[in-house]
Amino acid sequence: MSKTTNTGNAVRHAIQSRRTVKKFKKEAVPTEQIIDLLDTAVWAPNHKLREPWRFVLFSGKGRKKLAEAIEAEMGEDNKFSANVLQVPSIMLVVMEEDPRQAIWDEDFAAASALVQNFMLAAWSEEIGTFWVTKPFLYAPKFRKELGIKAGEKIIGMLYIGYPDVIPSSKERTPAKDKLTLFE
Template sequence: MSKSIQTENAVIEAIKNRRTVKKFKKDAVPTDKIIELLDAAVWAPNHKLREPWRFLLFTGDGRNKLAQAIDAEMGEDNKFSANIKQVPAVMLVVLEEDPRQNIWDEDFAAVSALVQNFLLAAWSEEIGTFWVTKPFLYAPKFRKPLGIEAGEKIIGMIYMGYPDVIPSAKERTPAKDKLTLFE
């Protein structure tokens, strides 16, 4: 078997085996490891190498800053900020928005590809992830204390840590059921 086919199978297996993890052990994920994973993720395809992304990483006591921003929008009695303090690391992925719709679409796709790269890279290092979006991500009271400006969109929060529970796979609709073929 050729090396390229073996590599292709490894990639396909990684894609199929990755799981969304919502329960993490308390062990910290080293910041250097997260940066290493980001360095792999930035190889996502992005038109004209615009690299329209930036990241805010919250670990250790830094998670309190994120929890305070959530509290500013949601009030102090909410499940989200309490949960943030239990997750070993949380990263916001931010898109630098372009006012031209076609560029915005390309950049949004690029940042989404970057997130998928990160999730797969993390999984390859036995780090579980959970890509989540919440309504408070749009709120000025949440965004301002974190330095997220007008013209920036939070693509999502990525919770990460070493899995305590790995969920089983859920069935997917075969692609052929959604394929229109022109021959």
């Protein structure tokens, strides 16, 4: 396979140009478009096609439910519940937890790949994302409020919207500087 195919260049461009967006325009991405992006994201590699994920999407007035769940855990005086009301859409990515460590590791890797797929697909459609992990995602009150069951792990919250500000890129360490090679 040629390294210079248009598809390859587009994929490389999406990977290298994608940015974490923290400031969004008020206009929400249509739910149908988010679902379409998820239909692309689910093509993540996952062992034996276990598809160990599900999604909880908050947009419009539904964001208040997420803010209330955060407040149930952290109290009303916290910056996170106010912040989620400013983001056009927020999605929780939830993984089924298998008690077998090897399966758990494979499923976590697959769910993480799904998140990256989603973020890249969104970026290719000029939609910004921010993968958020906070301690309250583990909190019993927060989880109960949103129907997160025992045996499920929230991989993270994804903020989703049209970018108002796109941050500049930051330098990465060249892979060769972290490579151990046996020839």
